Amino acid sequence: MPRLSDSMEEGTILKWLVSEGDEVKKGQEIAEIETDKATMTYEADEEGVFHPVAGEGDTLSIGEVIATIGEDAPATSGDNGGKPKEDAPEAEADEEDRAVDAEAAGEGGDAQPKAEQPESKTASGDENGRVKASPVARRLAKEQGVDLASVEGTGPGGRIVKADVEKAASGEAKPATKAEAKKDDAPKREERPAEREAEPAAAASASSPGTSDPKVTETGTTKGDVSVVDLTRTQQVVARRMAEAKATIPEFTLVAEIDMENAVALRSKLKEVAGEDAVVPSFNDMVVKACAFALRDHPRANGSYKDGKFELYSRVNVGVAVAAQNALVVPVIHDADQKSLGHIARDVRKLAARVRDGTVSPPELAGGTFTVSNLGMFGITSFTAVINPPQAAILAVGAMQQRPVIVDDRGKVEARHRMNVSLVCDHRILYGADAAEFLGRIRALLEEPLAMAL
């Protein structure tokens, strides 16, 4: 029974428009089906010999087989509630491939047959359509992307056992899941800490962004051709850590608008006094420096919530998110609170260049206690960022712009340089008022940047 409307749960076959044994073509109307909303005609999505399973007037749930279209499938009568009869093995085999699969028809050909659907029943399914598989077989199937409904069980009572899944995973021509299947044995619980340790190294390989060639695995789906791209190790790390952050960190965001007039003035002064080849600090460098100062005064912003404890760090190491080809890398300015603005500016240039040419080393990516992410150069005015765990917060910096600002109590409006920043915080370690004070300190430093020379 195809899903012909979003709210539809069952449908009634009003009339078959073709007869038993008819040769139907793809796209040919085969049935009138009454749904909760309307009566609709339903077209064949395969060509072949038509055999109705449900009778006219039968009401069936979505996903139940209403008919088969195949080469020479014998008919099964419609008086069994639409379920294929046990004594029609050939029909079952045929249904494997060709059943009028409601889900697939309704949502596009990319839907995998689901275990619950009667048409994907195998020897391992019981009468309720549940696939009988051992716990380890289920776990392996999930890890290796094997569809249990398509596996035949060789265990007692037809249970799918580990060996069946391994055989399916190695023998199946299923490119979409090949990367998964290639993975070594199941990751064991105790391997996780080691994996964590390996992260800096993994992040380092970010610098060589080798994205594998897309492989086209399916064509002509309702979404067109499907290309599957394997992730680089860095992309895997990014995916996992970002998901970990969103899944585990109770975060909140504070937004502030910062008056950048003095910063603009300072930068033009610095430009004047700088020599020919000298690096002039950017506004982002000022942000990094302001954060470093503020972090020194707010130890919990420079800490981590870890296993029910706060870890507070003596060094202030500010990471600066740098977009590299196909990857996201965060080189770290170590001891940023003790470095001058010029020193920070030179470090950031050097590290960004190393990220881009792929020579950045693991130590240069490790040990960050806070992160600054700036999308201002893309014209983004404000945004939120995902915390880089286990850090306590991340500062998302928008573009500096001239905005109309009311400058006196008579409502006079002038153009002023303003910049939005968002501080995303882990509420387990950094609470609202503390975070507000921390962000206030950053703002105060940027609004009076000379204070950073003290």
Next chain:
Amino acid sequence: MPVMRYREALNAALREEMQRDEDVFIMGEDIGVFNGAFKVTNGLLKEFGEKRVRDTPISENTIVGMGVGAAMTGLRPVVELMTINFSLLAMDQIVNHAATIHYMFGGQVRVPLVVRMPQGAGHQLGPTHSHSWEALYLHVPGLLVAVPSTPEDAKGLLKAAIRDDNPVIFIEHEYLYGQRGDVPEDEDFVADFGQAAIRREGDDVTIIGISRMAVTAQKAAEQLAQEHEVEAEVIDPRTLRPLDLDTIVKSVEKTNRAIIVEEGWPHGGVGANLAALIQEQAFDYLDAPVARVTGADLPMPYSKPLEQIAFPHEPQVVEAVLATFRDV
């Protein structure tokens, strides 16, 4: 290493510990003049005298009660009960006193008592002499439970039991008394409680054999390898409390199948307990339900043919293992 019988290994353990520590003494029915119903205490009366090798009347509750008192006042008594069936007469002293006193008195008093007794069927001694009840004692917190299956473990674990400050239920097996094996002569050789032995390595299935059934499991494993190409890993827990669950879980994670073989009854048995622990800790590694091969759910028959089919032998173990792989 010299080869000894299980009963000789036990005798050596008692002798060595009595020589090492004069607080160690033994009590029981017929252990002195008669040299023990199963000859485990052979020669000890002659060597150590009546003060340390005491023949007692037939009164299990009193013997164990004297042992509890002696242990509380600083001695290290080893009490022999003639069979595990008779230990029920001493259940009050074992469960209400020996196991409990250290807790009741806030740790001020210890009960370093060993209660030794054989269990097991096969000698046509009927239902009042032939049961296997490690599960009864495993049930009781405060008691350590040892079930040695080899002469080496008989010696090593008995020495460890005597040196332990907790009350230990030391369960021997009538069939095993005559079995031979290598036993270290070293007087300092002591086995560890809570350390399972892997008797045979294999990748396909984990068989956990309790007491004598560790031996049956090994024989079944050889048959499985020769006739069915199934390589079984055989684990002998050696002590049930403390239990080396880590070794068992690690093995099951490798083999994905577990079978527990015990001579005792199925309901509330050691296997029932282990099956629960395995499914709790290794559920996602199981490829088949945890299986059990146990003694029959009835009082032990006297008739020889009936007795023989009332406790597990290799064919039942082989069949149970194969049933986890396919319909049999």
